[in-house]
Amino acid sequence: MGRALIELVPIGNVDAEVLDFLALVLPETLPVSCHIRNHPVELEAAYHPLRQQYHSTELLAQLIRGHRNPAAKVLGVTDVDLFIPILTFVFGEAQLGGTAAVLSIYRLDQRFYGLPEDRRLFFERCEKEALHELGHTFGLVHCSDFECVMHFSNSIEHVDLKSNAFCASCGRIVREAIARLASAPKAS
Amino acid sequence: MTLPKDKVRILIVDDEAVVRESLGNWFREEGYLVDVAGSGKETLQKLAESSYDLFLIDIKMPGMDGLQLQRRIREIAPDATIIIMTAYASVETAVEAMKQGAYDYIVKPFDPDQLEHVIRNAVERKQLVAENIRLRERLQEMELFHEIIGQSPAIRRVLEQIRLVAMSDTTVLIRGESGTGKELVARAIHANSPRRYMPIVIVNCGALAEGVIESELFGHEKGAFTGAHYRRKGKFELADGGTLFLDEIGDISLKTQVDLLRVLEEKKIFRVGGNTPISVDFRLIAATNKDLEALVAEGKFREDLYYRINVFSITIPPLRERREDIPLLAEHFLKKFARSMNKPVHGISTAAMALLQQYDWPGNVRELQNAIERAVLVCRGREIQPEDLPLYVNEARESAVGKTLAEVERQHIARILQETGWNISQAARLLGIDRVTLYNKIRKYQLKPDSPR
Ligand SMILES: [Zn+2]
Ligand SMILES: [Zn+2]
Numbered sequence: 001m002g003r004a005l006i007e008l009v010p011i012g013n014v015d016a017e018v019l020d021f022l023a024l025v026l027p028e029t030l031p032v033s034c035h036i037r038n039h040p041v042e043l044e045a046a047y048h049p050l051r052q053q054y055h056s057t058e059l060l061a062q063l064i065r066g067h068r069n070p071a072a073k074v075l076g077v078t079d080v081d082l083f084i085p086i087l088t089f090v091f092g093e094a095q096l097g098g099t100a101a102v103l104s105i106y107r108l109d110q111r112f113y114g115l116p117e118d119r120r121l122f123f124e125r126c127e128k129e130a131l132h133e134l135g136h137t138f139g140l141v142h143c144s145d146f147e148c149v150m151h152f153s154n155s156i157e158h159v160d161l162k163s164n165a166f167c168a169s170c171g172r173i174v175r176e177a178i179a180r181l182a183s184a185p186k187a188s
Numbered sequence: 189m190t191l192p193k194d195k196v197r198i199l200i201v202d203d204e205a206v207v208r209e210s211l212g213n214w215f216r217e218e219g220y221l222v223d224v225a226g227s228g229k230e231t232l233q234k235l236a237e238s239s240y241d242l243f244l245i246d247i248k249m250p251g252m253d254g255l256q257l258q259r260r261i262r263e264i265a266p267d268a269t270i271i272i273m274t275a276y277a278s279v280e281t282a283v284e285a286m287k288q289g290a291y292d293y294i295v296k297p298f299d300p301d302q303l304e305h306v307i308r309n310a311v312e313r314k315q316l317v318a319e320n321i322r323l324r325e326r327l328q329e330m331e332l333f334h335e336i337i338g339q340s341p342a343i344r345r346v347l348e349q350i351r352l353v354a355m356s357d358t359t360v361l362i363r364g365e366s367g368t369g370k371e372l373v374a375r376a377i378h379a380n381s382p383r384r385y386m387p388i389v390i391v392n393c394g395a396l397a398e399g400v401i402e403s404e405l406f407g408h409e410k411g412a413f414t415g416a417h418y419r420r421k422g423k424f425e426l427a428d429g430g431t432l433f434l435d436e437i438g439d440i441s442l443k444t445q446v447d448l449l450r451v452l453e454e455k456k457i458f459r460v461g462g463n464t465p466i467s468v469d470f471r472l473i474a475a476t477n478k479d480l481e482a483l484v485a486e487g488k489f490r491e492d493l494y495y496r497i498n499v500f501s502i503t504i505p506p507l508r509e510r511r512e513d514i515p516l517l518a519e520h521f522l523k524k525f526a527r528s529m530n531k532p533v534h535g536i537s538t539a540a541m542a543l544l545q546q547y548d549w550p551g552n553v554r555e556l557q558n559a560i561e562r563a564v565l566v567c568r569g570r571e572i573q574p575e576d577l578p579l580y581v582n583e584a585r586e587s588a589v590g591k592t593l594a595e596v597e598r599q600h601i602a603r604i605l606q607e608t609g610w611n612i613s614q615a616a617r618l619l620g621i622d623r624v625t626l627y628n629k630i631r632k633y634q635l636k637p638d639s640p641r
Contacts, residue, residue, distance in 0.1 A: 051297075086210045088299045096217065141217050146410055152218065154300035157464055161410050 004181040005071055006030070006134065007037040011059060011078035011102070018105060019077060021123050022130050029131055029165060031178055032073075039066045041076065048083070056082040056093040056102050063100040071184045073137045075130060076102040091129050091153065094136035101133035107156065125156070128164045135170065138177035143170050193219035196311050197239070200224045201231050201257065202246040202273065207296075211244070215307070228252030228260070235264050242310055243270045244294075247281050255285055262289060267317075269310045273298075313429065317385055335372055337520050338513035342505040346373065349502045354380035359452075361497050362475040364504030367552030370475040371435060373502060378431040383471055386430030389423050393444075394436030401444055408460035424457050427470040437497065438478030438489065445490045452496055472497065507549040507556060509618060514545050517553060521560035522572065533564050536572045543574055547581045548603075598633040601626070610637050 006026060008019050023034040046058035063076045082090050082104040091108070094101035108125040110118045131149045143150035148167035153159040166174055198220050202208050208224040215222045223240070225231040228251055231243075243261060247254035254272055261268055272293040274282040282293035291313075292306050336347060353360055354377045362370045371390065378388040396404055407422030423432060434440075440448070451457055452472065456465045474497045483489035507514065518536055526533045536544070540563075549555050563576040574582055601619065608614040616626040629635075 083297065084210055085206050086214070086296065086298055087303070088297045090300065142219065144219075152304070154304050155464070157409075157462070158301075 004030075004032045004178045005069065005073075006032045006034045007039075007069070007072050007074045008034065009037055009039045009041065009063060009074055009076045011041045011076045012043055012080050014077050014079045014105065018123065018126050022075075022077070022126060025127050026130060026134070030134065031175065037074075039063070039074075041066075043078075043080065051083060053081045053083040053089065054078070056084055056090055056104070059102045060093055060095065060100055063102065064095070064098070067099055070099075071181055072099075073134060073181070074100045075134055075137075076100070077126075077130070078102065078104050079106055080104065081106040091159070092133040094133045096136050096141070097139035098137055101137050103129050103133050105129075108159070113156065121160075124164065125159050128159055128162060129153075131164060131166070135166065135174060138174045138181075140166075140170050140173055143167060145170075193311075194221060196241050197221045197223065198242045198244065198307075199231065199234065199240040200244045201226075201228070201249070201254075202244075203227060203249045204246070207246070207273075214303075218304075220307075228257040231257060232260060232264075235261065239265065241269065241314060242307070243268055245270060245272055247272050247274045247278055247285065247293075255281065255288065258285055258288060258290060269314055271306060271310060316387065316429070336369065336376060337517050338510060339516060340505075340510035340513045342510045343513060346502055346504055349500075350376050350380065353377060353500050353502070355382065357381075357383075357471050359471070359497055359499045360473045361480075361499070361501040362473065362504065363480075363501060364475075364477060365506045365550075365552055366477045367554030368504040368506060369553050370477075370504060371433065373504060374431070374433040374435075374473045374475065377473060378433075378471075381431065381471065383430050387427065388431040388433060389427040389470075390433045390435065391423050392435045394439040398441055398444075401440070402447065403460045405444070405447070406457050406460055407462075409462040420459075422457070422459065424451060424468045424470065425459075425466060428468050430470060432470045432472050434472065434474045436476060436478075437474040438476040438480055438483055442488070442490065445493050449490065449493045449496060507552045511545050514549075514556065515541060517556055518544055518560055521557050522564060525561050525564040529564055531564055531567070532570060533567050533572060534570050537574070540572050540574045540577055543577055543581050597629070598635070601629055601633065602635050605630070605635060605637075 008022055010016075010019055019036050023036055026032065026034045041059060041062050043054065043059075045062070046054040046056075048055055059076055059078065059082070063074050067074050082092065082102065084090055084093060089107065090104070092101060092103040103126075105122075105126055106112065108129065109122050110116060128149055132153070135150045140150050142152040145151060145167040146161065147163045147165070148170055149162055149164055150166060150170045151158070151162045153162060165171075198215055200208055200211050200215075200222065201224075202211070203226055205226070208226065212222045212224050223234065223238070225234055227249060231245075245254045245257055249257075252260070258270055258272070261270060270285075270290045272282045272285040272290045273296060274293055275296050279293075279295060282290075282295075286293060291310055294303055294306055336343065336350075338344070350373060360374075360377060362373050364370050374390075375388060378384060391404065393401065403420070403422065405422050405424055407420050407425055434448075451468070455469060456467055458465060480489055480494055480498070484491050484494050507517075515536075518541065522533065522536060525531075544556070544559075551558070559578050559581060560572075562578060563572045567573070567576045601615075604615045604618050608618065612623055612626060616623045619626060621629075
């Protein structure tokens with residue numbers, strides 16, 4: 001039985017260090033292998049000129065279309081600002097219990113809030129939100145535990161409040177889901 | 189405290205399918221029970237079969253618009269919580285909807301933080317209202333008034349002041365020695381105010397260590413300091429919508445005074461370690477047994493805060509100034525403790541009652557209550573006797589026995605003068621005589637600031 005795989009797909013001009021960092025740290029929390037994969041995503045198709053933001057659901061659809069490996073989850077990482085129609089912005093969007101998720105690092109940078117750059121904080125936030133969106137693809141919904149990475153965060157303060165780990169019950173669900181994923185038949 | 193999310197039923201009404209679906213999913217993922225309707229007509233059909241705690245209604249819909257729908261829902265479910273959804277262009281209509289009783293409104297596209305906040309607020313408020321109604325059903329209306337016992341002019345004036353001020357939102361300062369029942373007065377004001385369905389939060393400032401008062405009052409975010417494992421709401425936030433009672437306000441530090449002043453002016457707080465402002469709306473009632481004016485003069489209490497809290501003040505007289513209330517109070521406590529201890533004590537002997545009325549009760553009503561509790565406990569008959577009362581109450585009699593009226597008067601005046609620090613106006617008021625009469629008595633008894641009592 002192989003190891004479950006997470007594919008990180010850069011969308012736009014994402015800082016390569018962020019992707020390298022995520023590939024390095026995600027397997028510390030999730031029993032998975034993590035690779036960076038280049039997959040062409042048509043950003044302009046998701047652009048909304050009036051809002052000057054990108055529709056995350058459209059990016060998600062493109063990621064799913066380009067997905068081949070049933071033993072893998074795919075996480076798109078983008079540096080553009082994402083929205084869904086009802087909300088002013090989203091940090092990310094995921095298919096609940098599905099294969100793909102997308103994460104925007106746009107609002108995770110201190111500079112977005114007019115504050116001096118803080119690389120350590122920025123990377124920590126990227127890690128938390130990546131784990132959070134991937135958690136959704138493993139079937140997790142939002143968790144009421146403040147410390148749990150699956151706690152809902154709709155503002156940067158909320159992101160900073162939670163930890164970069166799953167609580168006991170979310171962790172159990174994730175590990176079971178990953179075990180099932182690892183035993184899925186490989187694509188030929 | 190909070191209603192579990194899976195018990196909260198939300199109905200989303202919007203003619204746009206994309207809004208219904210994404211908003212529905214968002215709340216479902218959050219754990220709420222969600223139903224959707226595409227029009228006012230469909231909403232009314234659904235209402236015929238089920239009930240909802242929260243309605244999110246789009247203001248602009250073909251056919252029946254949000255305002256009309258809101259009125260129809262109100263007819264069917266008068267206490268429904270309705271939140272209006274609007275686009276920027278129609279915010280004014282949303283404000284109109286709020287005037288007609290909508291709880292709040294949100295603007296499309298929704299700010300996720302605000303959306304979550306509005307819903308949580310609505311849910312918490314609904315929960316609190318439900319809880320307070322339940323509590324109130326158990327409580328006799330105005331019961332708190334009945335706990336303030338007395339027929340004396342002084343206590344009647346206090347009751348009159350409570351009635352006068354309760355319905356307004358005025359800040360009240362309650363003054364009185366310890367044990368006079370300042371908390372009871374605060375509760376009576378709250379219980380008779382429009383905020384009575386919301387909580388009254390009581391903080392004894394004197395009992396809080398300097399290190400914890402800030403997080404007690406303001407709450408804190410997780411990780412704000414060592415040991416802050418969870419985010420916690422402070423008293424200001426807990427009192428939102430209701431009344432905050434700050435007892436022993438004369439004991440707070442100058443730093444806390446500055447913090448408090450800012451909250452009173454801005455109606456906003458920041459949790460310790462937090463940087464999101466949180467709006468709070470509470471009525472402040474403060475109490476003190478200290479001479480605040482003296483503290484202001486000494487620079488220990490900020491003058492601006494003093495004026496901010498001393499808008500309407502109620503002074504509760506000490507028990508020795510309303511001795512005529514002692515029998516009423518004593519009988520009240522007797523009944524209460526005889527019942528709770530299940531003892532057949534039915535009355536207080538004349539001799540014991542005389543002692544109770546002579547004693548000065550420096551600890552006021554609380555001390556009297558304690559004395560009666562003890563008396564009921566040790567009483568072996570059906571009536572409380574002098575020997576059932578604490579020794580010091582008996583001693584007060586013995587010291588008076590064998591003394592002339594003049595001796596007792598001299599002693600009493602000397603004692604009051606000492607207690608008031610030779611403040612002639614205050615002493616005269618306490619003694620129930622005018623200042624000239626007091627001055628004449630001081631001359632007659634040759635009292636001096638260091639005279640023996
Ligand atoms: Zn999420
Ligand atoms: Zn969790």
